[in-house]
Amino acid sequence: MSTPCPCGPGSYHSCCEPYHAGKKSAPTPEALMRSRYSAFVLKLWDYLIATHHPSHLHGLTQTLLAEGPHPQWRGLTVHDSQFDNLSGEVFFTAWYRDDDRLDGMCERSSFVFEQGQWFYTQGKQYAPKLPGRNDPCVCGSGKKLKQCCLGK
Template identity: 40%
Template sequence: MSKSKSPAACPCGGPSLAACCGPYIDGAALPQTAEALMRSRYSAYSLGIEPYLQATWHPSTRPQEAIIRSDEKLQWLGLEVKSALRLRQRKVENEDFVEFVARFRVNGRGQRLHEVSRFLREPSPEGLRWFYVDGTFPE
């Protein structure tokens, strides 16, 4: 296997951080879909970027304590988006759901998180913006 000089892939699986989640995490752009927000939040978890996680968590459900624990040896290994389900049947244009499986290791032990996340799109000073609200666990 030869070493490539191209930028490292984005943690969410995209081509590179700069071409994928980086502009969202840096505040240069807003994710236009709930799936893009979910992917950027996964990348922020992978990179340990607490301020982005706080800023993209809906104020009604945002934890008061730190989201990322410095004492936890956590390594994110991969993301699989199973589906992005906009509920067109109901007249809810500013709510969306994304089902995903994230693989990670805690203190060296492999685990997986299977979640259906709920997102709301609301006005913000930057314009309409998606926020993570909560999730359910299908397993």
């Protein structure tokens, strides 16, 4: 049985693993953002540094990324994605549990295409719109939120 990909669609083997393993580069900003979310879930700090544009690292290192605490990632919602040949943006919410409550990191991320691959540059964060208790769970289980990640 295949392992589900943390970013949502399909199995990890056919979704984000080829990017994480360096077998291929993400073809779009959304694919890169999804693979970066999965890298956060899987704690693949080297991948996060490698896909972050060098001029936008501002001292960020694998060591800093590895410092905790780390939230319990629950799911990813992509609200919008657009790009042209050289730049792109992805608007998303990464859902997590922290301090026994559900929360989300809502961000409009910017990307550039250089040297034949996409790089994350920076993001602007917004307050997440939390789903209602009876809405589908953010983890994709198919259950209502109150019966899944809200209660765990």
